[in-house]
Structure formats: structure tokens, C-alpha cells
Amino acid sequence: MKTFTKSFTQQEPIPETAIERAVDVLRSGRLHRYNAEPGDKTDTALLEEEFAAYMGLPYCVACASGGYALHIALRAAGLKPGDKVLSNAFTLAPVPGAIHNAGGVPVLVETQDDYTVDCDDLRERAAAFDARFFMLSHMRGHIGDMDAIVRICEANGIVLIEDCAHTMGARWRGRRSGTFGKVSCFSTQTYKHLNSGEGGLLVTADAKLAARAVLYSGSYMLYERHSAAPSAAEFAAVRLTTPNYSGRMDNLRAAILRPQLRALDDRCVRWNRLYAAVERWLGRATGIIVPARSPHEHFVGSSIQFSLPGFSDGEMRNFIALCSRQGVQIKWFGDAEPRGYTSRFDSWQYLNGGEDLPRTRKVLSTLCDVRLPLTFNEADCDLIGEIISECVADIRPMKNVAI
Numbered sequence: 001m002k003t004f005t006k007s008f009t010q011q012e013p014i015p016e017t018a019i020e021r022a023v024d025v026l027r028s029g030r031l032h033r034y035n036a037e038p039g040d041k042t043d044t045a046l047l048e049e050e051f052a053a054y055m056g057l058p059y060c061v062a063c064a065s066g067g068y069a070l071h072i073a074l075r076a077a078g079l080k081p082g083d084k085v086l087s088n089a090f091t092l093a094p095v096p097g098a099i100h101n102a103g104g105v106p107v108l109v110e111t112q113d114d115y116t117v118d119c120d121d122l123r124e125r126a127a128a129f130d131a132r133f134f135m136l137s138h139m140r141g142h143i144g145d146m147d148a149i150v151r152i153c154e155a156n157g158i159v160l161i162e163d164c165a166h167t168m169g170a171r172w173r174g175r176r177s178g179t180f181g182k183v184s185c186f187s188t189q190t191y192k193h194l195n196s197g198e199g200g201l202l203v204t205a206d207a208k209l210a211a212r213a214v215l216y217s218g219s220y221m222l223y224e225r226h227s228a229a230p231s232a233a234e235f236a237a238v239r240l241t242t243p244n245y246s247g248r249m250d251n252l253r254a255a256i257l258r259p260q261l262r263a264l265d266d267r268c269v270r271w272n273r274l275y276a277a278v279e280r281w282l283g284r285a286t287g288i289i290v291p292a293r294s295p296h297e298h299f300v301g302s303s304i305q306f307s308l309p310g311f312s313d314g315e316m317r318n319f320i321a322l323c324s325r326q327g328v329q330i331k332w333f334g335d336a337e338p339r340g341y342t343s344r345f346d347s348w349q350y351l352n353g354g355e356d357l358p359r360t361r362k363v364l365s366t367l368c369d370v371r372l373p374l375t376f377n378e379a380d381c382d383l384i385g386e387i388i389s390e391c392v393a394d395i396r397p398m399k400n401v402a403i
């Protein structure tokens with residue numbers, strides 16, 4: 001029996017240059033983002049400048065987490081308590097959580113077989129619910145038809161907010177994911193494309209929105225120390241009417257992130273090699289579906305998803321146990337019992353309505369996910385692909401007998 005022995009949760013170490021920079025910040029004692037000598041820019045302000053430049057956008061606000069950034073993005077975009085917020089149903093808990101935290105009412109939208117948002121359902125719900133916001137989660141890096149999505153939002157007067165937790169470094173038609181929305185948010189939590197343990201980055205080209213986001217993040221009237229932010233005049237209009245929801249990033253995390261950002265594009269290339277190695281196996285195995293991706297989608301393969309059409313819940317459990325015995329850890333997004341993460345919409349029972357989404361439920365029912373940390377190499381991913389293919393083949397004959 002082939003076995004895989006590496007850990008699916010082991011990320012690469014923080015680069016030495018980042019560690020050195022972090023030690024400098026620790027030695028300085030100046031960890032708070034506004035704690036600088038006059039005229040000096042802190043690592044947090046520099047990270048914002050550098051990430052804004054990477055995105056080709058003027059404004060960036062560094063936050064305590066991705067979910068926090070999503071929450072203030074909604075508020076800064078003008079959400080009022082009780083406003084409906086469309087969101088794709090295939091996402092992770094921080095997304096409905098951010099909508100709830102901002103006082104919005106999530107309206108979940110159905111999922112297509114390729115794991116992206118169902119644009120027909122989006123169009124229908126946009127009209128039926130009179131929603132003004134769409135928080136689009138590029139879940140597990142799958143980018144939907146951005147041309148259609150932008151068109152639907154524009155036609156319905158909907159503000160598009162992108163959750164780019166899994167698309168940092170990705171593009172659609174050559175344009176960076178995160179530049180389609182009025183505001184977009186990224187996470188730098190350990191399992192994302194940059195790792196500072198926790199952290200979030202909000203980007204926008206809208207000066208008014210950026211000013212409000214800085215104030216919400218908790219700027220103590222020190223907003224002039226933000227260099228990837230609009231001019232003081234823009235703040236004057238909102239500085240006394242925007243609450244402080246303290247959720248700033250600190251200089252230690254920013255120091256860890258800056259050298260990683262410089263390596264991001266190289267990392268994306270490495271992730272895609274790992275993805276291709278697993279995909280070569282899954283793509284040719286009987287009974288495994290890796291949905292085709294749009295030629296316009298330049299994704300980052302930091303994880304891979306596949307479906308096992310026709311598998312029952314019991315077979316899914318057997319398959320996962322079989323893989324696990326051979327050292328391959330699979331996440332199943334259709335598990336009725338949330339274990340270690342939640343991605344099934346019916347486990348968010350604080351949402352209003354509790355409406356069923358049959359298409360999404362069906363997609364999730366056999367949807368599997370495998371993380372591909374950069375501590376793996378192509379040979380590792382080749383073995384992972386082989387083990388998964390064999391385990392599916394092992395379950396299938398039992399299935400045929402049952403039928």
C-alpha cells in the first residue's frame with residue numbers, strides 16, 4: 001500500500017529576511033502601527049503601499065483579519081442595518097459572518113457544477129430581494145465569469161465586493177482578481193497565499209470608501225500616517241461620523257508580510273506546478289470530475305477540488321477514511337457535521353430564512369478538497385494524485401455491487 005507521510009497543514013517557514021525584519025521591529029518596541037518617529041513610515045504603512053502597488057490600486061488598509069476586512073468593506077461601502085447582501089452559498093464561515101457582523105442580511109446564491117456562482121440565480125435573486133450588495137467569494141480560488149458578474153451588478157445597481165482569500169495573485173483575462181469589485185479583501189491567515197498568522201488587506205480605488213475604511217479600522221485620528229490612503233480633505237467629511245471598530249494590523253505582522261509579498265508571484269507558479277501534478281492523475285481517473293476551468297481564469301492552485309458524482313454520504317466517508325489511512329487528508333465540503341471548518345450553508349443557522357439551495361447542496365455532497373502547501377514537491381503531488389485515484393477505484397466496485 002502506497003502511503004504519503006508529509007503534513008497537509010505544514011506551510012513553508014517564514015523567509016529569513018522576514019524574520020530579520022520582524023526581529024528589528026521587536027527590538028524597536030514599536031509594534032503599534034502609529035508608533036513611529038516623526039517622518040518615519042512604519043512597516044504597516046509600507047505594506048499598504050506595496051500591496052496597493054501590487055494590485056495597481058491607489059488605496060489599501062491593513063487589518064487584523066480577512067473576515068474583519070470584509071466586515072468593514074461592507075460598512076465602508078454604505079451598508080445599512082437590515083440591507084440584503086447577496087453572497088455565493090459555496091464559501092467559508094467568515095463570509096456570512098462578516099455580513100452578519102456588519103448588520104446585513106445574507107441572501108445566498110446557488111452554485112454551478114464548476115463550483116462558481118450561478119449567474120442566472122444571481123440575476124433572479126438580485127431582482128427578487130432588492131439587494132444592493134454582492135459579496136463574491138472566489139471560494140478555493142475558483143473565479144466565476146467575471147464579465148457576466150460585473151454586468152449583472154451594474155444592471156441592478158449592486159455594489160460588488162470581492163472576497164479574494166484564495167485568489168491573491170490570480171487573474172481573470174489578465175486583470176488581477178480583486179480589481180473588479182468596488183472594494184476587495186484578502187486574508188494573510190496561515191493557510192492563505194501570504195502568512196502572518198492572522199491578517200487582512202482591503203483594497204479599493206474609491207477615495208470616500210477608503211477614508212471610511214481607515215477610520216473604521218481604528219486610526220485614532222492618525223489617518224495622515226496612512227500613505228496608501230486618500231488626502232486629508234477626504235477624511236474631513238467623515239472623521240467625526242465614522243466609528244472606530246479597532247481592527248488594525250500591527251508592524252510585526254506587516255514586517256513578516258513585506259518580503260513574502262515580493263515572493264508571491266514565484267509562489268503562485270510553484271503552486272500551479274503542484275496543482276498540475278495532482279490534476280494529471282485526477283483528470284484521467286474514472287469517476288473523478290475536476291471541472292474544466294475557463295481559459296480566462298488564471299488561478300492559483302494552492303488547493304485542488306474534485307467531485308465524485310454518484311457517491312453516497314457513506315461512500316464519501318469510506319473514501320476519505322481510505323485516503324486518510326494512506327496519509328492523504330481530504331476535506332469533504334458536504335459533511336452534514338462541520339468538523340474543523342464549515343462550508344455547508346445549513347450549518348450557519350443564524351442566517352435568516354434557512355432556505356434550501358438544492359443545486360449547491362448537490363454540488364457540496366461529493367465535493368472534495370485537498371490542500372497543497374508549498375512544503376510539497378511535484379513528486380509528492382504525483383503520489384497524492386495516485387493514491388486518490390486508487391481509493392476512488394477501490395470504492396467504485398463496491399458501489400456497482402450495491403447497485
Ligand SMILES: *Cc1c(COP(=O)(O)O)cnc(C)c1O
Nearest residue numbers: 065066067068092094165187189
Ligand atoms: C480564510 C477566508 C476568509 C478570511 O478569513 P480570516 O481567517 O478572517 O482571515 C474569507 N473567505 C474565505 C473563503 C476564506 O477561506
